[in-house]
């Protein structure tokens with residue numbers, strides 16, 4: 495039997511930011527495998543639409559509104575899920591936003607939102623759910639959305655990149671903490687190379703700076719041309735998590751290429767440099 499079917503053919507899956515994109519793809523796949531899926535998102539409409547899709551195909555799903563930027567909301571969410579659905583087998587801390595632009599041009603509120611959603615959303619998702627998992631003593635799987643951007647750097651994507659470095663480091667430490675306390679909780683860092691979603695569609699706000707707008711357009715086109723289809727990406731991610739892998743890359747070649755460059759940079763302690771191709775993409 496395929497490992498994802500063996501591990502995830504039952505039990506409760508909780509996915510944040512599951513109203514669209516990767517979260518929605520993972521929710522649909524978890525539903526197909528037979529899990530009861532808690533589809534959470536800041537948008538009730540989007541979460542409900544995905545839950546309804548899963549139910550229409552004979553799966554089990556419920557939509558819940560959760561803003562991951564609010565630690566107390568994640569506490570209430572974890573308590574409610576535990577009470578209503580019981581033990582959580584799979585937790586995916588997926589909700590995240592892109593923010594583009596030079597560091598000094600991004601408004602303070604957007605900086606705060608990026609750090610709160612992308613970093614604190616993951617931290618407090620884990621903090622809220624893990625005590626219930628430890629108490630149950632049952633095997634559980636946690637996947638945090640890192641990124642190729644968590645292993646590399648890219649100017650004018652600084653806000654996003656630093657949050658993904660944080661999620662990557664957080665996930666590595668969390669993996670080791672589970673090992674230290676001998677908990678049956680598997681931790682994975684999910685590293686999508688590029689999966690087709692709407693993450694680059696919406697500008698962060700009115701009057702987006704020119705550099706941000708140019709970068710957004712380039713990234714949206716790259717995603718349309720080279721991105722992996724959502725359903726394929728979601729299938730790979732759940733297979734690798736079920737197999738107990740820590741590095742869950744959808745496009746391992748991209749991960750290897752980027753880490754090779756990073757290792758060389760750290761080994762030689764050279765100045766940060768931007769590849770010519772990236773420079774051209776940014777119109778520099």
Ligand SMILES: NC(=O)c1ccc[n+]([C@@H]2O[C@H](COP(=O)([O-])OP(=O)(O)OC[C@H]3O[C@@H](n4cnc5c(N)ncnc54)[C@H](O)[C@@H]3O)[C@@H](O)[C@H]2O)c1
Pocket residue numbers: 510511512513514515516517534535536537540560561562563588589590591611639640641642685686687688689690691692693694
């Ligand atoms: N698409 C890719 O290629 C790619 C690559 C690397 C990493 N990622 C990561 O994958 C995750 C999902 O990205 P995506 O491409 O599916 O994006 P997306 O924009 O398609 O979906 C993000 C979802 O998160 C929800 N959301 C936003 N703020 C929220 C909040 N405060 N609380 C709860 N939900 C909230 C949105 O409503 C949306 O439904 C992100 O963490 C992103 O950084 C994506």
